[in-house]
Amino acid sequence: xxxxxxxxxxxxxxxxxxxxxxxxxxxxxxxxxxxxxxxxxxxxxxxxxxxxxxxxxxxxxxxxxxxxxxxxxxxxxxxxxxxxxxxxxxxxxxxxxxxxxxxxxxxxxxxxxxxxxxxxxxxxxxxxxxxxxxxxxxxxxxxxxxxxxxxxxxxxxxxxxxxxxxxxxxxxxxxxxxxxxxxxxxxxxxxxxxxxxxxxxxxxxxxxxxxxxxxxxxxxxxxxxxxxxxxxxxxxxxxxxxxxxxxxxxxxxxxxxxxxxxxxxxxxxxxxxxxxxxxxxxxxxxxxxxxxxxxxxxxxxxxxxxxxxxxxxxxxxxxxxxxxxxxxxxxxxxxxxxxxxxxxxxxxxxxxxxxxxxxxxxxxxxxxxxxxxxxxxxxxxxxxxxxxxxxxxxxxxxxxxxxxxxxxxxxxxxxxxxxxxxxxxxxxxxxxxxxxxxxxxxxxxxxxxxxxxxxxxxxxxxxxxxxxxxxxxxxxxxxxxxxxxxxxxxxxxxxxxxxxxxxxxxxxxxxxxxxxxxxxxxxxxxxxxxxxxxxxxxxxxxxxxxxxxxxxxxxxxxxxxxxxxxxxxxxxxxxxxxxxxxxxxxxxxxxxxxxxxxxxxxxxxxxxxxxxxxxxxxxxxxxxxxxxxxxxxxxxxxxxxxxxxxxx
Numbered sequence: 001x002x003x004x005x006x007x008x009x010x011x012x013x014x015x016x017x018x019x020x021x022x023x024x025x026x027x028x029x030x031x032x033x034x035x036x037x038x039x040x041x042x043x044x045x046x047x048x049x050x051x052x053x054x055x056x057x058x059x060x061x062x063x064x065x066x067x068x069x070x071x072x073x074x075x076x077x078x079x080x081x082x083x084x085x086x087x088x089x090x091x092x093x094x095x096x097x098x099x100x101x102x103x104x105x106x107x108x109x110x111x112x113x114x115x116x117x118x119x120x121x122x123x124x125x126x127x128x129x130x131x132x133x134x135x136x137x138x139x140x141x142x143x144x145x146x147x148x149x150x151x152x153x154x155x156x157x158x159x160x161x162x163x164x165x166x167x168x169x170x171x172x173x174x175x176x177x178x179x180x181x182x183x184x185x186x187x188x189x190x191x192x193x194x195x196x197x198x199x200x201x202x203x204x205x206x207x208x209x210x211x212x213x214x215x216x217x218x219x220x221x222x223x224x225x226x227x228x229x230x231x232x233x234x235x236x237x238x239x240x241x242x243x244x245x246x247x248x249x250x251x252x253x254x255x256x257x258x259x260x261x262x263x264x265x266x267x268x269x270x271x272x273x274x275x276x277x278x279x280x281x282x283x284x285x286x287x288x289x290x291x292x293x294x295x296x297x298x299x300x301x302x303x304x305x306x307x308x309x310x311x312x313x314x315x316x317x318x319x320x321x322x323x324x325x326x327x328x329x330x331x332x333x334x335x336x337x338x339x340x341x342x343x344x345x346x347x348x349x350x351x352x353x354x355x356x357x358x359x360x361x362x363x364x365x366x367x368x369x370x371x372x373x374x375x376x377x378x379x380x381x382x383x384x385x386x387x388x389x390x391x392x393x394x395x396x397x398x399x400x401x402x403x404x405x406x407x408x409x410x411x412x413x414x415x416x417x418x419x420x421x422x423x424x425x426x427x428x429x430x431x432x433x434x435x436x437x438x439x440x441x442x443x444x445x446x447x448x449x450x451x452x453x454x455x456x457x458x459x460x461x462x463x464x465x466x467x468x469x470x471x472x473x474x475x476x477x478x479x480x481x482x483x484x485x486x487x488x489x490x491x492x493x494x495x496x497x498x499x500x501x502x503x504x505x506x507x508x509x510x511x512x513x514x515x516x517x518x519x520x521x522x523x524x525x526x527x528x529x530x531x532x533x534x535x536x537x538x539x540x541x542x543x544x545x546x547x548x549x550x551x552x553x554x555x556x557x558x559x560x561x562x563x564x565x566x567x568x569x570x571x572x573x574x575x576x577x578x579x580x581x582x583x584x585x586x587x588x589x590x591x592x593x594x595x596x597x598x599x600x601x602x603x604x605x606x607x608x609x610x611x612x613x614x615x616x617x618x619x620x621x622x623x624x625x626x627x628x629x630x631x632x633x634x635x636x637x638x639x640x641x642x643x644x645x646x647x648x
Contacts, residue, residue, distance in 0.1 A: 083471070140164045148333050170607060259284045295307075365401065426448055460505065
């Protein structure tokens with residue numbers, strides 16, 4: 001039985017947006033839901049037209065035109081368009097809902113700058129008019145290599161306001177990784193940061209930027225994004241945002257392009273660990289509708305709340321974070337390492353800024369737990385209402401750590417979705433209890449299920465699927481004729497059903513447990529094993545900092561290989577090996593126990609922080625690695641090559 005860790009009080013439940021949405025639905029649609037989440041979820045699946053229409057109304061989405069048809073009928077999920085007769089502008093929905101101080105920027109050196117509503121609106125207007133003056137029009141691509149700053153956010157809103165298509169990478173991406181992405185989409189304009197901070201170091205990327213500009217032949221204009229701290233800003237003789245903001249020529253009022261709900265808004269990318277990154281094209285209205293639903297109903301964000309998510313501009317959570325402004329929420333943006341100058345730096349910011357919703361990755365929480373960092377004793381997090389975790393499965397021990405060492409009365413929402421839908425399939429629920437190791441619920445309007453290999457629903461572990469269309473499912477991939485690559489990526493395993501590629505199980509509480517990526521699922525002796533099951537057992541051992549587990553082809557079968565990164569000055573001796581095997585066997589089964597356990601100095605990960613299981617699997621099986629530039633630390637891969645122990 002999973003352990004109950006937290007349950008909201010009746011008073012807290014009645015104050016939630018989700019509770020108010022129940023009342024709204026009962027009054028408007030004349031239905032009885034009895035404040036039962038399973039009933040409202042079932043209603044949202046069985047009555048999709050009424051559900052999505054109710055959200056447009058309840059969430060206050062600004063639009064023009066007719067909301068009919070809500071969903072265009074088609075036998076294939078990937079052809080079912082939402083709100084085809086609606087005109088909507090994402091930037092308008094953001095700028096019309098700003099509170100007085102919508103953005104605070106902070107970097108790892110302690111620099112802080114506040115941005116006010118009037119300034120944000122004015123600068124977005126000026127930049128939008130500048131873009132028009134240099135010939136940028138609806139459908140043109142604007143690419144950005146940028147830090148997570150208010151200036152970058154303003155640039156995105158300006159691009160969006162005129163109907164152009166945005167795409168961004170983090171400045172720590174390698175040159176080849178950036179070119180692999182941007183050359184595919186043929187941008188007309190490149191925005192760029194010249195420096196970024198990480199781990200106490202200032203990185204100057206001017207040379208990399210020049211090489212990238214020289215290699216993208218479609219570029220007509222380049223603009224430097226000034227760093228918020230003038231002491232660090234390196235812009236001298238080039239066109240920059242500040243130089244544009246100072247020109248009176250572009251001071252006219254902003255004109256919002258009337259985009260169709262399904263016009264392209266931005267392009268995100270797959271991680272690219274198995275080839276060139278896929279260019280995933282997202283529409284205008286879908287992310288706006290999905291994000292506000294998740295933020296208001298599943299995260300309970302309200303006007304005046306402060307939302308923080310540790311992210312870069314190369315991860316979908318940056319796109320998700322921005323939408324918080326549409327709900328009257330203030331954002332705290334951060335540039336730098338989450339662990340500099342101290343392990344608990346981000347919680348110091350949470351205290352000082354009175355953050356109400358704190359978002360991070362599962363690996364960040366795992367790292368704090370491994371180092372036994374006690375946030376509870378050091379910081380006053382009285383304003384903090386919820387913690388969000390995503391990027392990889394949050395293990396039970398990290399659930400426990402949050403309640404023991406961060407805050408006892410907190411809504412911990414492990415959430416899971418993907419860049420593919422730039423939103424969530426399953427996530428938090430402020431009206432429901434939190435059980436250790438479980439995501440609380442399926443998201444409203446998302447017909448999530450778990451399928452076995454035959455495509456049948458199962459209560460056992462299986463493939464996480466979605467059986468309904470979603471407004472934020474991609475338009476397709478860039479330059480993907482007839483959606484061939486798109487359909488192959490998500491709809492080839494089960495007919496007319498979206499397969500996310502996660503290995504999952506629905507719990508007896510109707511929660512969801514994610515066991516890791518299904519494409520990296522281990523299969524020794526024909527028994528499917530999720531990698532997260534092993535990580536849960538391994539990371540209970542104090543000497544282990546982190547681990548990565550993969551399958552090696554061996555004697556016409558698969559054997560499990562576990563690589564471990566140990567605490568400083570700790571050797572992998574037989575005592576530790578025996579403890580690892582015992583923990584895995586005791587918590588899972590004998591089939592989960594690795595055939596080999598090998599010490600390494602580092603674990604490879606993608607630039608969004610996910611451990612690169614498939615890359616390591618391919619190396620130890622003698623397969624060619626297709627895209628090293630997708631990794632944040634590719635140098636460590638040499639440790640995994642030609643390991644003598646794996647030859648017998």
